[in-house]
Amino acid sequence: MILVTGGAGFIGSNFVIDWVAESNEPLINLDKLTYAGNLQNLAEIQDDSRHIFVQGDIGDKKLIAELLEQHKPRAVVNFAAESHVDRSITGPDDFIQTNIVGTFNLLEAVRAYWSALADREKADFRFLHVSTDEVYGSLKPDAPAFTENHPYEPNSPYSASKAASDHLVRAYHHTYGLPVLTTNCSNNYGPYHFPEKLIPLMIVNALAGRPLPVYGDGMQIRDWLFVKDHCSAIRRVLQAGKLGETYNVGGWNEKANIDIVRTVCRLLDEQKPRADGKSYSEQITYVTDRPGHDRRYAIDASKIERELGWKPAETFETGIRKTIDWYLTHGDWVANVQSGSYREWVETNYGNRK
């Protein structure tokens, strides 16, 4: 049995679905169901008895302690977080609460549980913390990609809160010997991606005939990985990662934002042409930049490749096609997540951009 947190969000739900498909080991999925958590993401496994869903907060030490006592998991995989940079700029509080205080409370509950285990279970236990490349800050155009030794230089409230959580996880290993592993992954994309992030926002706005808002000059660079490849990397690190180590996860796919948006438009032009015969790229609109916008992220994934033999299965070209197909065939999911609170967010984030 493993305990997964945040398993109703984008990456967590993909991880849970893949876990159930590939393993007989049951899992408990603890998720607060914030605006980003959605049980509909888990509809395909709703009748599977190996998946136990519990609504709750990683900051609720009592609840975590009860779940650990009751289910005695051999590992915790921590996805739960506030994850959107723009929201961290307009309202950082939740990021501090969940990403820092929540991770701290989770670590405390796990430490108490782990300390009381018998020697064998104690040695086999793992706490895997899922983090991001954004903790490393922004790269100059010709700088080498981030290795695990790159200094932490977070620039947004989101990345600063994730950096703080990474430091706590590290400290719990060094101070208490908690058997931790940390992964720092690049930008993910794929099914169940909430349409506040670049790729799904561009797909749903394009199809709805709305503007495609590109921040600043659109030349910021992100390094993209198909979500299922992130999930396979996490499974591999959980299985074979060295205790206390961090692993960078990425697919060597650096792309400028404007190129991503143009690729999305080109594929939609092919697969669902606009009624007027024009390209979706006509909808591209440059808007005011994000404050403190990091210019470039790039992951050097050689350590996980070399030491754990992990490699992504998808290229950007195959992954983005799968993603577009998924959105074209899941209009109901898109309609359901575009609730009242989603519409409020669109007004907050885009209303004041010129």
Ligand code: NAD
């Ligand atoms: P997401 O926002 O889609 O999902 C987060 C999930 O956590 C949601 O289901 C939400 O309900 C849940 N949650 C939030 N606060 C909680 C709390 N206090 N207690 C319990 N559950 C809570 O995020 P995501 O994109 O799936 O990211 C998952 C993890 O991966 C995060 O830790 C993020 O920092 C990290 N990450 C994301 C990316 C990316 O490109 N999306 C890349 C690298 C790392």
Ligand code: TYD
């Ligand atoms: P995002 O998906 O929010 O991920 P992150 O900020 O964590 O990398 O954004 C990816 C890139 O796309 C980032 O450089 C900001 C940019 N972006 C836009 O240009 N327009 C948008 O509407 C959004 C949401 C993002």
